[in-house]
Amino acid sequence: MANLLNVSIAFVADGVDVKVQPTKKKGPIGYLLFAKHNRAETKAMILREAANLSDDIKGTVPAYEVSKKLGKLWRELSEEERKSWTAKAAAQ
DSSP states (O other): OHHHHTEEEEEOTTSOOEEEEEOOOOOOOHHHHHHHHHHHHHHHHHHHHHHHHOSOOOSOOOHHHHHHHHHHHHHHSOHHHHHHHHHHHHHO
């Protein structure tokens, strides 16, 4: 639960003293920035692929399918492209 509240909790050995200290928020990583930037396009790509396979397309894509596709696209990027996304994320 400490992670949900963005605090770190330190307990003293005797269990009486509790210190609550705010933790530093980590900045976005390259993959997350890449995913955010490409999510809508990837979802549309999945829908287009599904439309070619079946006439019974509903227009929704499960989130896990989008995440799987984004992960695959991320792994297919060159090392230079990944470094570029990581640098953009670090600059934020």
